[in-house]
Amino acid sequence: MSVIESVESTTPPAGKDRYTISEVAALTGLTAHTLRWYERIGLMPHVDRSHTGQRRFSERDLGWLAFVGKLRLTGMPVADMVRYAELVREGDHTRDARRELLEATRRDVLTRITELQDTLAVLDIKISHYGTACGGTPS
Amino acid sequence: MSVIESVESTTPPAGKDRYTISEVAALTGLTAHTLRWYERIGLMPHVDRSHTGQRRFSERDLGWLAFVGKLRLTGMPVADMVRYAELVREGDHTRDARRELLEATRRDVLTRITELQDTLAVLDIKISHYGTACGGTPS
DNA sequence: TACTTGCTTCGAGTGCACTCCAACGTTTTA
DNA sequence: TAAAACGTTGGAGTGCACTCGAAGCAAGTA
Numbered sequence: 001m002s003v004i005e006s007v008e009s010t011t012p013p014a015g016k017d018r019y020t021i022s023e024v025a026a027l028t029g030l031t032a033h034t035l036r037w038y039e040r041i042g043l044m045p046h047v048d049r050s051h052t053g054q055r056r057f058s059e060r061d062l063g064w065l066a067f068v069g070k071l072r073l074t075g076m077p078v079a080d081m082v083r084y085a086e087l088v089r090e091g092d093h094t095r096d097a098r099r100e101l102l103e104a105t106r107r108d109v110l111t112r113i114t115e116l117q118d119t120l121a122v123l124d125i126k127i128s129h130y131g132t133a134c135g136g137t138p139s
Numbered sequence: 140m141s142v143i144e145s146v147e148s149t150t151p152p153a154g155k156d157r158y159t160i161s162e163v164a165a166l167t168g169l170t171a172h173t174l175r176w177y178e179r180i181g182l183m184p185h186v187d188r189s190h191t192g193q194r195r196f197s198e199r200d201l202g203w204l205a206f207v208g209k210l211r212l213t214g215m216p217v218a219d220m221v222r223y224a225e226l227v228r229e230g231d232h233t234r235d236a237r238r239e240l241l242e243a244t245r246r247d248v249l250t251r252i253t254e255l256q257d258t259l260a261v262l263d264i265k266i267s268h269y270g271t272a273c274g275g276t277p278s
Numbered sequence: 279t280a281c282t283t284g285c286t287t288c289g290a291g292t293g294c295a296c297t298c299c300a301a302c303g304t305t306t307t308a
Numbered sequence: 309t310a311a312a313a314c315g316t317t318g319g320a321g322t323g324c325a326c327t328c329g330a331a332g333c334a335a336g337t338a
Contacts, residue, residue, distance in 0.1 A: 020284080022284070022285090031326085031327075031328095032284090033326075033328070034325090037325085037326070037327085050285095052285085052286095052334060052335085053285085055285085067261065070257070070258040070261050071258075073254050073255065073258050077324080077325095078324080078325065079324090098269065099266060099270075102262055102265055102269070105262060106259065106263070109255050109258055109259050109262065113255050113259070115212045116212065117252065118209070119210075119212050119213055119248055120252070122206065122209050123241055123244060123248065124245070127238060127245065130237065130238035159315080160315075161314070161315085170296085171314095171315085172296075172297055173295085173297080175316090176296070189304095191304060191315085191316095192304095193314090193315055217295065217296095218294090
């Protein structure tokens with residue numbers, strides 16, 4: 001618990017802390033279906049429930065979803081995110097493993113950025129070929 | 140043909156020009172299955188055949204595959220790449236449409252790079268929360 | 279009270295990008 | 309020449325990440 005608070009929360013609990021699933025859907029851009037699916041596969045920590053069993057998301061849940069959204073942008077497979085979520089749940093002794101995982105992800109992201117910059121260069125060359133009213137022998 | 144030469148070829152025709160499918164697979168990292176599939180869906184221009192009907196890839200085909208590989212890295216859907224390939228086949232009067240498409244792709248790539256850089260920043264913050272070597276427990 | 283909206287679950291369906299199979303023909307190597 | 313390796317096709321299968329449907333319970337509004 002303390003680990004989650006100290007490391008996993010980015011946004012401090014401020015504002016209301018009992019969001020319904022449709023509110024969270026609106027805030028995150030995910031569908032309610034996807035949010036339930038995330039919980040089912042273990043990608044969400046267990047979400048609090050109302051007295052009638054309906055989900056009530058906390059600010060921390062929102063923070064986690066925002067982080068997951070970032071990881072998703074990197075192309076990380078959902079299974080790997082689930083693995084990370086499991087490590088968080090397992091507690092303090094997985095700190096090193098988690099840092100390792102994040103650092104590996106960081107390296108992947110750097111690689112992806114480099115690849116995209118290469119691609120950008122290729123696109124620029126192509127575009128410039130299209131741009132110039134070509135008369136010479138292009139390569 | 141001339142359009143393809145003037146705009147679509149990056150590598151000048153040098154070296155042998157009759158690669159078998161397994162050679163191309165080795166060179167590109169794609170499987171033979173994928174190469175045939177690319178042709179079937181119209182992502183490859185029609186590949187030359189031997190007198191018995193086997194594929195013989197040219198240097199230009201390799202250049203096209205390299206470009207497709209770059210596009211693939213951007214996350215562009217295969218259907219969009221097929222669309223671009225169709226424009227190329229349709230000839231000179233689609234130049235503008237093609238440049239448009241490449242420029243849109245370029246914008247997408249820039250957006251993706253920005254997203255990844257944001258993600259990188261988040262990862263760095265998380266990693267720094269996990270602390271540097273002093274807190275870690277080595278095996 | 280009746281209606282509308284939103285929530286629950288489980289399980290099935292979708293779209294994408296491959297990936298593989300079966301059956302058979304061709305080319306290379308020993 | 310015989311075997312091994314490689315090629316062909318159409319169509320079916322796989323894995324991922326959702327995405328949706330159906331049946332039913334609960335809460336708010338006219």
